[in-house]
Amino acid sequence: MSAAQIGLDAVSVQLGSQAALKSVSLRIEAGERVALVGANGSGKSTLLRTLHGLVLPSQGQVLQVPGVRQAMLFQRPHLLRLSALNNVALGLWLDRARGLSWAAAKALAQQALERVGLLSVEQQNGRQLSGGQQQRLALARAWARQPDVLLLDEPTASLDPHAKREVEALMAEFACAPERPLTLVWASHNLGQVKRLATRVIYLEFGQVMADLPVADFFNPELLAECSPAAHAFVQGELS
Numbered sequence: 599m600s601a602a603q604i605g606l607d608a609v610s611v612q613l614g615s616q617a618a619l620k621s622v623s624l625r626i627e628a629g630e631r632v633a634l635v636g637a638n639g640s641g642k643s644t645l646l647r648t649l650h651g652l653v654l655p656s657q658g659q660v661l662q663v664p665g666v667r668q669a670m671l672f673q674r675p676h677l678l679r680l681s682a683l684n685n686v687a688l689g690l691w692l693d694r695a696r697g698l699s700w701a702a703a704k705a706l707a708q709q710a711l712e713r714v715g716l717l718s719v720e721q722q723n724g725r726q727l728s729g730g731q732q733q734r735l736a737l738a739r740a741w742a743r744q745p746d747v748l749l750l751d752e753p754t755a756s757l758d759p760h761a762k763r764e765v766e767a768l769m770a771e772f773a774c775a776p777e778r779p780l781t782l783v784w785a786s787h788n789l790g791q792v793k794r795l796a797t798r799v800i801y802l803e804f805g806q807v808m809a810d811l812p813v814a815d816f817f818n819p820e821l822l823a824e825c826s827p828a829a830h831a832f833v834q835g836e837l838s
C-alpha cells in the first residue's frame with residue numbers, strides 16, 4: 599500500500615455558527631481519483647478548502663506530508679486582467695522557491711498552455727476568454743505548478759456541455775499522465791462525471807462523511823442501500 603498524500607484526522611470546522619465539517623477522517627493515496635458528492639451545504643467546499651489549508655480546523659489535524667505539492671481550482675477561475683500567458687507565468691515567477699527567471703517562467707507557462715490547448719490564445723486577455731477557456735487556463739496554471747494532488751471545487755459546474763467535456767477530458771489526462779500522474783480530489787454535482795472519472799466516492803451530509811466507497815460499490819444500488827441508506831437516498835434522488 600502506498601502512503602497517504604493528504605488526509606484529515608477527526609477534523610471539525612466551524613464557520614460562524616455553522617458546523618461545516620464534523621469529525622471527518624480520511625486518507626487519500628497517490629493515484630486515487632476521489633469525488634466528493636452531497637447536497638448544497640453538505641461541506642464539500644469546506645472539505646477541499648481545509649485540505650488545501652485555506653480553512654483551519656476547530657478540532658482535529660490536517661495531515662502534512664513533506665514534499666507533497668497540491669494545487670486547487672475553484673468553480674470560477676480567479677484570473678488576472680493579463681494575457682493568458684502571463685496569468686500562468688506570473689505565479690511561477692513569483693514563487694520564490696522556484697527562483698525562475700521571467701523567461702523560464704514564460705517557457706514553462708507556454709508548455710502548460712499547450713497542454714490544455716490554449717497556446718493559440720496566449721496573448722489574449724485571460725478575462726476575455728470563454729468560460730471553458732478560462733477554466734482550462736486555470737487548469738494550466740495549476741498544472742504548471744507541477745502538483746502531486748489537484749483539488750477542484752465543482753470545476754465544470756458553470757460550463758456549457760462542450761466545455762464541460764473538455765475540462766473533464768483534461769482531468770482524466772492529468773490523472774493518467776504517464777510522466778507525472780496526478781491525484782484528483784474534486785467536488786461534483788454530476789453523478790455521470792463521477793462515474794466516468796472517480797475511483798472512489800465520498801458522500802457528505804451536514805458536514806459528515808456518510809459513505810466512502812470504491813466507485814463501483816457506490817453505484818451498486820443494493821450495496822449502497824446496505825452500507826449507507828443516506829447516500830442511497832441521495833443517489834436515487836439525483837437519478838430520478
Ligand SMILES: Nc1ncnc2c1ncn2[C@@H]1O[C@H](COP(=O)(O)OP(=O)(O)O)[C@@H](O)[C@H]1O
Nearest residue numbers: 613614616618637638639640641642643644645
Ligand atoms: N463563509 C461562511 N460562513 C458561514 N457559514 C458558511 C460559510 N461558508 C459555508 N458555510 C456553511 O458551511 C456549510 C458547508 O458549506 P460548503 O462547504 O460550502 O458546502 P458545499 O460545498 O457542499 O455546498 C453550509 O451550511 C454553509 O452554509
Ligand SMILES: [Mg+2]
Nearest residue numbers: 642643644785
Ligand atoms: Mg461548494
